[in-house]
Amino acid sequence: MKFVRVPAGEFMMGSGEPAESLSRDYPAYAPEDLQALGDEGPRHRVRITRAFWLGQHEVTVDQFRRFLEASGYTPESIADGTGGYGYNPAYDPASSARGERFEGRNPRYAWHDPGFPQTGGDPVVNVSWNDAVAMARWLSEREGVRYRLPTEAEWEYACRAGTTTRYSTGDDAASLLGAAALLDLDTAQRWPNRLPFALPGHDGYVFTAPVGSFAPNAFGLFDMHGNVWEWVADRYGEHYYAESPTDDPPGPAAGDLHVRRGGSWATSALYLRSSYRNWNTAQTRYTLVGMRLLREAMPRDD
Structure with missing residues (x-):
């Protein structure tokens, strides 16, 4: 895996954008959907006091496979016998509350088969938070350097890469074309009910894209x-921003939910904003969720 050095620094974390302005730019969403984004605030100053190395790319299918082969670890979707989620074009979308063609948990699906084709260079999906932590722990033990998931603050700082706009590419969702695989007209072909939420345009991929297919941000x-959504280290706290420390906030000390960030190939532009937060249990595995690892800087790196 390639890692990029992210320097220490400070930034304004979260968003204080009112629902009215979001409603203007994302008109397909109901007011209650936009009001639910209140956990992105208050916008607050955060200092990242030490440089760190972050994976230049999301962990790929091939990288995860090599981890399993070398470590003997069994992913949760296989270990507990319940499997993961998968895309099934024959699945009745009426069976899903959101009209999706994802079915699961089902033993036929796991990290190596999400029901749609992937290359070894695509980001691995159907991995749980526990799977991600296990991979980081194994790498740490093998190399004698600490690997882990980034904190939520480290992740957003790295995502923004010095920007203060909704995306690292600007405020306009159209700026994501050429920088992200997301819910666009290509993907919406499979989910007609999502067409109102799709970004007009084409990113060239219906499902995941091989990592590095689009332009990088200013940090590279x-x-x-x-x-894919990326697991971070933090537990989820709806009101954590109001009480978090300024320096290197670690997230809540307790809680049953873990945060994921960044959106996915089937996620609308509203939820790809740098400030957006989502969460799942540590055992969740899904066709949209993967990971990116952080390597802590050694003293000689600072």
Whole structure:
């Protein structure tokens, strides 16, 4: 895996954007959907006091496969016998609350088969938070350097890469074309009910894209917006921003939910904003969720 050095620094984390302005630019969403974004605030100053190395790309199918072969680790979707989620074009979307053609949990699906074709260079999906932590722990033990998931603050700092706009590419969702795999007209072909939420345009991929297929941000990091949701280290706290420390906030000390960031290949532009937060249990595995690892800087790196 290639890692990019992210320097220490400070930034304004979160968003204080009112629902009215979001409603203007994302008209397909109901007011209650936009009001639910209140956990992105208050916008607050955060200092990242130490440089770190972040994966230039999301962890790929081939990289995850090599981890399993070398470590003997069994992913949760296989270990617990319940499998993951998968795309099934024959699945009745009426069976899903959102009209999706994803079915699961089902033992036929796991990290190596999400029901749609992937190359070894595509980001791995159907990995749980526990799977991601296990891979980081194994790498740490093998190399004698600490690997882990980034904190939510580190992730957003790296995603923004010095920007203060909705995306690292600007405020206009159209700026994501050429920088992200997301819900566009290509993907919406499979989900007609999502067409009102799709970004007009084409990113060239219906499902995941091989990592590095689009332009990087100013730090040289690829796919921070879209492709797959990325697990971060933090537990989720709806009101954590109001009480978090300024320096290197670690997230809540307790909680059953873990944060994921960045959006995915089937996620609308509203949810690809740098400030957006989502969460799942540590055991969740899904066709949209993957990971990116952080390597802590050694003293000689600072």
